Amino acid sequence: MIPYIGCEYAREHLDAFVDGELSVDEQVAVESHLRWCRTCGARVEDVQAIGDSIRFGSLAPRAIDDEARIVSDLHSSVLIRVRAEEELSLGSRFREMFTDMRLLWPALGATAAVTICLVAALSVLQLATLERPESLATMLDTLANPGAERNPLMPGNNGRVDRLTGKYVDSDFAGGISLPRASDNQEMFEGIPEQDAMFAVATVVSREGRIDKYELLKSERTGQRTERERLVHANDVEMVLDAVRQSRFAPAQTPLGRTVAVNMVWLIFMTTVETPAPHTVRAPAATVAPVTRVPPVESIEEAPLKRSDRIEASTTA
Amino acid sequence: MKNAGAVAWSEVDTQEAALIARCNTGDEGACADLVSIHQRMVYSLALHLLQDRDEALDLSQEVFLRVFRTLSSFRGQSALRTWIYRIVINQARNRQRWWRRRYRSSQVSLDDHLQQFGDVESKTEVLPDRQLASKETSARIWQALDRLPFDQRTALILREIDGLRYDEIAFSLGVAVGTVKSRLTRARQSLRAELLGLRT
Numbered sequence: 053m054i055p056y057i058g059c060e061y062a063r064e065h066l067d068a069f070v071d072g073e074l075s076v077d078e079q080v081a082v083e084s085h086l087r088w089c090r091t092c093g094a095r096v097e098d099v100q101a102i103g104d105s106i107r108f109g110s111l112a113p114r115a116i117d118d119e120a121r122i123v124s125d126l127h128s129s130v131l132i133r134v135r136a137e138e139e140l141s142l143g144s145r146f147r148e149m150f151t152d153m154r155l156l157w158p159a160l161g162a163t164a165a166v167t168i169c170l171v172a173a174l175s176v177l178q179l180a181t182l183e184r185p186e187s188l189a190t191m192l193d194t195l196a197n198p199g200a201e202r203n204p205l206m207p208g209n210n211g212r213v214d215r216l217t218g219k220y221v222d223s224d225f226a227g228g229i230s231l232p233r234a235s236d237n238q239e240m241f242e243g244i245p246e247q248d249a250m251f252a253v254a255t256v257v258s259r260e261g262r263i264d265k266y267e268l269l270k271s272e273r274t275g276q277r278t279e280r281e282r283l284v285h286a287n288d289v290e291m292v293l294d295a296v297r298q299s300r301f302a303p304a305q306t307p308l309g310r311t312v313a314v315n316m317v318w319l320i321f322m323t324t325v326e327t328p329a330p331h332t333v334r335a336p337a338a339t340v341a342p343v344t345r346v347p348p349v350e351s352i353e354e355a356p357l358k359r360s361d362r363i364e365a366s367t368t369a
Numbered sequence: 370m371k372n373a374g375a376v377a378w379s380e381v382d383t384q385e386a387a388l389i390a391r392c393n394t395g396d397e398g399a400c401a402d403l404v405s406i407h408q409r410m411v412y413s414l415a416l417h418l419l420q421d422r423d424e425a426l427d428l429s430q431e432v433f434l435r436v437f438r439t440l441s442s443f444r445g446q447s448a449l450r451t452w453i454y455r456i457v458i459n460q461a462r463n464r465q466r467w468w469r470r471r472y473r474s475s476q477v478s479l480d481d482h483l484q485q486f487g488d489v490e491s492k493t494e495v496l497p498d499r500q501l502a503s504k505e506t507s508a509r510i511w512q513a514l515d516r517l518p519f520d521q522r523t524a525l526i527l528r529e530i531d532g533l534r535y536d537e538i539a540f541s542l543g544v545a546v547g548t549v550k551s552r553l554t555r556a557r558q559s560l561r562a563e564l565l566g567l568r569t
Contacts, residue, residue: 068535071535095561098561099561101564109511130430130433131404134400134437
């Protein structure tokens with residue numbers, strides 16, 4: 053029994069029908085459709101006419117006859133070139149690889165794309181390691197480098213006793229880490245108004261001797277009853293912090309001489325020392341040789357009643 | 370309608386394998402035989418794809434050089450003839466891009482070509498009722514064919530002139546059989562529009 057097919061199905065298979073590419077069943081079905089469908093029949097005739105026109109106008113028969121002599125010599129010229137090619141240099145062979153540009157450009161494009169992806173992936177990994185302080189890689193790096201700015205140490209004896217073995221674990225930290233020493237004269241503090249005050253600043257002194265981080269822990273000043281006095285104090289705090297930022301130290305060192313970053317709490321006191329009253333100054337006994345360094349009483353009296361001085365102390369946190 | 374020349378690989382397996390083996394050993398006589406067997410086919414396809422005799426001849430030489438360079442990698446995945454078709458098409462595609470970019474203005478139409486080389490006498494078997502197809506119709510169809518995209522034009526030439534099967538065309542073009550069908554359909558639709566335009 054021949055299955056019925058509609059025009060839509062038939063038209064999808066007309067080209068294959070003309071080309072003889074259908075299975076037997078499909079061929080029979082399309083043929084039966086063409087017996088009654090003039091529209092599809094006309095399409096088949098058009099396809100066949102197109103094929104006939106192409107074959108009719110083919111250049112090959114005429115041209116090949118014209119070129120018969122040339123074509124017959126083709127193999128000899130090819131063989132000559134083949135023979136010559138066997139003696140080609142390596143450079144010539146390399147250039148031949150690029151004759152088929154259809155494959156070269158996609159290959160180059162794919163290579164470039166893969167390279168860009170690799171570079172991007174490595175950059176992301178690198179950035180993630182360096183830029184994200186909470187990343188595991190950064191944490192491991194920090195723990196692996198005690199004494200770095202991210203993992204500052206505490207001055208003092210850092211030797212420890214291993215809990216498992218009970219033995220003293222020696223390291224280049226054992227024996228104490230020196231305190232950073234001020235390498236300038238702290239002249240930047242000279243500009244702070246002379247008034248009783250105390251500032252406590254937590255700092256991290258880097259391996260280069262600079263203040264890497266700082267935080268004002270506490271600041272006190274006598275007075276501050278009026279708004280103006282509070283403003284003056286706020287200004288003084290800024291000056292102190294600015295001075296702290298500019299401070300330079302000889303960096304802390306382990307006993308083995310390795311410079312390390314350390315935590316330091318910097319206490320800055322500004323106190324008022326009152327000179328003793330004139331009546332309390334006792335003249336040296338006559339039997340004691342005069343002390344030349346002690347100024348005469350007059351000169352002490354002529355001195356100001358108050359003299360501000362700065363006492364700085366450092367401790368560790 | 371199958372082309373008698375489109376024989377399957379298994380039918381010539383022994384002969385072709387022996388010829389290929391001799392060529393791979395550098396036997397010049399075998400190379401000359403291989404060229405002689407396929408040169409008309411190669412030149413014909415190159416001529417139809419490029420529409421220029423000198424270019425086609427030059428391309429044919431390039432094709433055979435490439436055949437001998439890569440013959441050692443031929444594993445019989447298709448008939449040798451189909452494999453050579455594939456090389457011709459790839460070479461023609463590359464050359465046509467370059468050639469059309471530089472010499473588009475100097476291309477000769479088929480009418481001029483026929484005028485220059487005289488009338489065309491088809492030696493292929495054409496049904497008597499199809500012989501009414503006029504020279505003008507054929508020329509217009511070829512002009513329309515030349516305007517088609519390279520892949521559609523190649524598929525139609527391989528089918529109508531060289532008589533390749535769909536699977537052979539697919540291998541030659543490096544695409545799936547379904548793609549060949551769609552390209553043939555689109556190409557014929559374009560040419561049918563041209564044909565209908567001639568009738569009105």
